[in-house]
Amino acid sequence: MKNLATSILFVLFVTYPSFGSVSGILEDFFGVGEHGGFHDPDWIVTSDGEFQNGTYVIENINGDSNIDQSDFLERIIDGKGSFRSILELRALRMRGGEHTVSGLTFSHRLSSPNNGGVGIFLDNERPDDQWSFWDTHAFTLPKPVPIESPLRLIIEFDVTSSLYTVAYDNDPRDDIAPIRHDESMYRPDVSEFQEFFLRVVAGGRRASVYAELDYLSILPLDAAPGDFSGDGVLDLDDLEMMTRATRIGRVDSLFDLDGDTHVDANDIAYWVRELGNSYIGDANLDGEFNSSDLVLVFNAGEYEDDVSGASIWYSGDWNGDGDFTTADLVFAFQDAGYEMGPRSEIQFVPEPTFIHVSLLFVVGLFGNYRRRKSDPSLRCRSFGWH
Numbered sequence: 001m002k003n004l005a006t007s008i009l010f011v012l013f014v015t016y017p018s019f020g021s022v023s024g025i026l027e028d029f030f031g032v033g034e035h036g037g038f039h040d041p042d043w044i045v046t047s048d049g050e051f052q053n054g055t056y057v058i059e060n061i062n063g064d065s066n067i068d069q070s071d072f073l074e075r076i077i078d079g080k081g082s083f084r085s086i087l088e089l090r091a092l093r094m095r096g097g098e099h100t101v102s103g104l105t106f107s108h109r110l111s112s113p114n115n116g117g118v119g120i121f122l123d124n125e126r127p128d129d130q131w132s133f134w135d136t137h138a139f140t141l142p143k144p145v146p147i148e149s150p151l152r153l154i155i156e157f158d159v160t161s162s163l164y165t166v167a168y169d170n171d172p173r174d175d176i177a178p179i180r181h182d183e184s185m186y187r188p189d190v191s192e193f194q195e196f197f198l199r200v201v202a203g204g205r206r207a208s209v210y211a212e213l214d215y216l217s218i219l220p221l222d223a224a225p226g227d228f229s230g231d232g233v234l235d236l237d238d239l240e241m242m243t244r245a246t247r248i249g250r251v252d253s254l255f256d257l258d259g260d261t262h263v264d265a266n267d268i269a270y271w272v273r274e275l276g277n278s279y280i281g282d283a284n285l286d287g288e289f290n291s292s293d294l295v296l297v298f299n300a301g302e303y304e305d306d307v308s309g310a311s312i313w314y315s316g317d318w319n320g321d322g323d324f325t326t327a328d329l330v331f332a333f334q335d336a337g338y339e340m341g342p343r344s345e346i347q348f349v350p351e352p353t354f355i356h357v358s359l360l361f362v363v364g365l366f367g368n369y370r371r372r373k374s375d376p377s378l379r380c381r382s383f384g385w386h
């Protein structure tokens, strides 16, 4: 569960039968999540990594020890379904020890506790400017891939056919297709208990490894549009993933709800209006945009604050840039839902003057809530930030 405040206002807009889609997650590694910097409460971190400049930095350096130095990042994944995992990282560097290699394993265990899974192993066994890129399940021959930054690793699994693919994208910013291994079949039984697993290892004496994790998504491919968590309901968890995805920008195309190839504030608007049947500004997702929502977001104390990137839907970041600013109020009032009750067929487009006057009114009325930010106990109680 999220924090207490979120769970109290947990509102279900749409429910439908769920047949055990995998539980989706999105970590942006900005270090502002309420669980030690992570957004997700369920990470198992065996690592002394730390958040730096919007990434999670993992580094291992071996001295004269022959024992491999490993860092792990793991999470139990509930459910059983088709999914796509994407890990994007920067500045990966590996130096192998004497007679050993260093490497990075990005995998999804499908049959825990037997640890059977599909995934990618990258190592530095090749000379010069290339990694070896392995399919960890099929044991096919490694492909040589260029060392690039940023790079993206992809696992896609279809539960119906048990076919999966793994891919290495040596520059996700361009339109060139990733380098793939041939589609393979996962033959063991797939269980409901699954696990995401990332391991970074400095192999042996004088080895080292360094990586900056940019973001990670694991998303169900058989859930309804907008149900990124895969739990069969559309709620704040999904919308907050949508806003975080907007801030990252270059993410899984499942977040591109309006299909224009970009992930931006228009996709947030699509989620809220078309899927959630509500208005921009409905911070508590009860289907209406009214003064309760404004009290909620101004009470969070993040309006025009000097902490960059820490705001979420619930605390006023409605356009997905990470902060609660006037731009969010403009975005909401342009949607014309304030005090209009539940969304209906009849809409009106507000004049710019109306928006301007409304903003002056709102900031005048609620701006004093900013002072509460100076009370750290309130801030922690409301949102659990650290």
Ligand SMILES: [Ca+2]
Pocket (backbone or CB within 6 Å): 226, 227, 228, 229, 230, 231, 232, 233, 234, 235, 237, 238
């Ligand atoms: Ca959901």
Ligand SMILES: [Ca+2]
Pocket (backbone or CB within 6 Å): 255, 256, 257, 258, 259, 260, 261, 262, 263, 264, 266, 267
């Ligand atoms: Ca879009």
Ligand SMILES: [Ca+2]
Pocket (backbone or CB within 6 Å): 281, 282, 283, 284, 285, 286, 287, 288, 289, 290, 292, 293
């Ligand atoms: Ca509301």
Ligand SMILES: [Ca+2]
Pocket (backbone or CB within 6 Å): 316, 317, 318, 319, 320, 321, 322, 323, 324, 325, 327, 328
């Ligand atoms: Ca914003």
